[in-house]
Amino acid sequence: MQGGRWRRIGGQAGRSITVWAVSTLTLLVLAGILPDFRLQSPSGDSATRIAVTAAFGAGAFGMLSAVVWPLLIRLLLLVPALVLGLLVFFLNGSLLLLALRLNPSGEPQAAPETAVVVAAVMSAVASATGGALAVRDDDAYRRRLYRLSDRRRRRLPPGPSAPGTVVVQLDGVGHDVLRDAVGAGLMPTVARWLGAAPGQRPSHRLTPWRTDWSSQTGASQLAILHGSNHDVPAFRWYEKETGEVMVSNRPASAAELQRRAVERTGDAGLLAVDGAGRGNLFSGGAEELALVLSVSARRGRRTRSRSGYFAYFSDPANAVRTALSFTAEVAREIGQSLRARFRGQRPRVGRGGLYPLVRAFATVVERDVVTAAVMGDLLAGRTAVYADLVAYDEVAHHSGPLGRDTRSVLHRLDRCLALIEKAAEHAPRPYRIVVLSDHGQSPGETFRARHGLTLGDLVRAGCGLPVPRRAADVRVDAGQRDSARSGAEARAAVRAALRRPAEEPSPRDRPAGRRAEPVVLASGNLGLVSFPDVPHRMTEEEIDARHPGLLRTLADHPGVGFLLVASEEHGGLVLGAHGARIPLADLDARPGPLAAFGPGAADAVRRTHSFPHTADIMVNSSHDPAGGDVLAFEEQIGSHGGLGGAQSHPFLLSPLALSPPCGADGTDGEVVGAEQVHRVLRRWLREADGPRIPVGEQPDRRAA
Structure with missing residues (x-):
């Protein structure tokens, strides 16, 4: 044992010396080719003196990167993430200038802009060299990956242990999109798992599942992690008793939704036993959290919203590489947007403003940080890990779910899966890798682009309220038309862009007898x-007594598929064009306007009707069954959130070592609803880790 210890120390020393030597050589090469960077005095020095100067500079830069850089990154946690790229280059260059000034000869000099370039190259070369040497040594490679995790670490007892489970959510990737990407060669890792190539034996199975009516991350991930999405009718909705708009990706709302789900199920969540959550909306009861929205407003070392960034960016090479990729992604988005505009591509939505930065953050920074955190979790031997990669979903909203832009994102996500698989090979326990999506995306024009008005405009017209001039030709049964002030229209557009609710006074501040305008979300x-x-x-x-033309205006509009409203006579009604009016109890025999939305639509609508916070009027857009297109009420050409098309059909990719997914009746039927996915995952956790994973009581989906 003593000899093994000395061999490890000797191996580490050898690797450090090799990295130092390569860094010294890199510094000499850069000094020879960059005009504003030199290692010798103006009068010239001997080759030996120049080499010593380079060696000292490389060593000092390496030491500062190891000691000072992590402290600087701690301070960067207070800085908005979108300015991280500029600070990374500036700070890395500053460390190089400091290293050169510490040189006893006092001769090395570099212009500030040149120092940035030299520091970036030095960090990349040192990281690549250290990584290449470590890969040849399993223990060293394991330690290198292990340092990516920013958490209290524990070591599993020696000997065989139960398999762990890591679940990676590819946000927004539909079942058909994944299958087509595998067939096109965009996702070789997934293709290998599925045995797509001749002679390969599959290790995984691909299974579609069907979402609830609310086909979006808030509802799906809440149910997957916490077992219930009861009373989550949409991504955002208005709650009358508080006068607040709940928004699934708002920290306060996410925390409240998680509290309600835990209260309903009596269960902390899927990850309550030695689990870790990375990049999610909800914690799942995990002990270790990073970049989890529902705890981002809390204070504490382990629940800060950006605490997960420290582990990744504490390596300056990671910081430089991600900053370069971030810049490249911004340029890629601008180029793709301009190409779509010049070609007159349709449908198309605006992609200016801050969107290029938001896209780069989702497709580069979040992807890299979450992947690194998962790798650290595997090396720490966590029992269960759940991580969300949002890159595809963000790009598909603005570029469409089937375009060239999203194809490249899928290829890069496949590389993330390959990295996670590689880390699992060096973990202290075996791992089973499950990949799933929370929903798909449906293509199509926006409602506004197709019909020249927003849903809010149409509702105001149906209520006989003033509407913008562009919507003044909407015909309503009540025959009332007017025009809105341009200023009101501009304010409404700003509120929509900021995802803010309409500015309505609270009931106690509203003058007696005054009727509030409807809140349209x-x-x-x-x-x-x-x-x-x-x-x-x-x-x-x-509603008919108050606004006689509203329901017919909405139901008969060609951009609307159907409405759901409560009824004193029937309990609930689905309304459609041409006077269709079908009680919920009769939908199975008479699907009416729901027929175009496929099997399961009636059950999904009935379930949402039972929610306490279902809106007065639920409006689902029209749907083209042939092309799968829908009309988004938001400015998105790839959308999800309702019924219609691929948005309702995500996937489960699971190892063959786990039991097959099955329906609610325990057979091989279709998995329906995110709550059923939770039960499938919990069963898989019990199969892998035994009785430590509790079964948990599950709510009755039919409960009112």
Whole structure:
């Protein structure tokens, strides 16, 4: 044992000396080719003196990178993530200038802009050399990956241990999109798992599943991690008793939704036993968290919203590489946007402003940080890990789910899966890698582009309220038309861009007798209309008495597929064009407007009707079954949130070592609803880690 220890020390020393030597050589080469960087005095020095100067400079830069850089990154946690790239280059160059000034000869000099370039190259070369040497030594490679995790570490007892489970969520990737990407050679890692190449034996199975009516991350991931998405009717909705708009990706809302789910199930979550959550909306009860929205507002070392960045960026090479990739992604998005505009591509939405930076953050920074955190979790031997990679979903919203832009994102996500698989090979326990998506995406124009008005405009017209001039030709049964002030229209556009609710006064501040304007919210191709001055959910009869033309205006519009409203006579009704009016109890025999939305639509609508916070009017856009297109009520050409098309059909990619997914009746039927996915994952965790994983009581999906 003593000899093994000395061999490890000797190996580490050898690797450090090799990295130092390569860094010294790199510094000499850069000094020879960059005009504003020199290692010798103006009068010239001997070759030996220049070599010593380079060696000292390389060593000092390496020491500063190892000691000072992590402290600087701690300070960077206070800086907005979108300015991280510029700071990375500036700080790395500053460390090089400091290393040169510490040189006893006092001769090395570099212009500040040249120092940035030299520091970036030095960091990349040192990291590549150290990584290449470590790969040849399993113990060294394991330690290198292990340093990526920023958490209290524990070591498993020696000897065989139960398999762990890592679940990677590819946000927004539909079942058909994944299958087509594998067939096109874009995802070789997934193709290998599925045995797609001749002579390969599959290690995984690919299974589609069907979402709830609310086909979006908030509802799906809440149910997957916490077992219940009861009373989550959409991505955003209005709650009358508080006068607040709940938004799934708002920290306060996410925390409240998680609290409600835990209260309903009596179970902390899927990850409550030795779990880790990375990049998710909800914690799943995990002990170790990073970049998890529902805890981002809390204070504490392990729950800070950006604490997960430290581990990754504490390596300056990671920081430089990600900053370069971030810059390249911004340029790629600008180029792709200009190409789409010059070609007159349709459909198309605006992609200016801060969007290139947001896309680069989702497709580079978040991807790299979450992947590194998962690799660290595997090396730490965590029992269960759940991580969300949002890159595809973000790009598909603006570029469409089937275009060239998203194909390149899928290829890079496959490389992330390959890195996770490689880390699992060096983990202290075996791992089973599950990949899934929370929903798909459906292509199509926006409602506004197709019909020249927003859903809010249409609702105001149906209520006889002033509408913008561009919507003044909307015909309503009540025959009332007017035009809105341009200023009001501009403010509404700004609020929509900021995802803010309409500025309505609270009930106690509203003058007596004044009727509040409706609150109209959008979640992809699902719209919600609420009347804030009525404390309960309004019925069809009440809405008709108040606004006689509203329901018919909405139901008969060609961009609307169907409506859901409460009814005093029937309990609930689905309304469609041409006077269609079908009670919920009769939908199985008479699907009416739901027929175009496929099997399961009636059950999904009935379940949402039972929610306490279902809006007064639920509006689902029209759907073309032939092309799978929907009309988004938001400015998105790839959308999800309602019924129609690929958005309702995500996937489960699971190892063959785990039991097959099955339906609610325990057979091989289709997995329906995110709550059923939770039960499947919990079963797999129990199969892998035995009785330590509790079964947990599951709510009745039919409960009102």
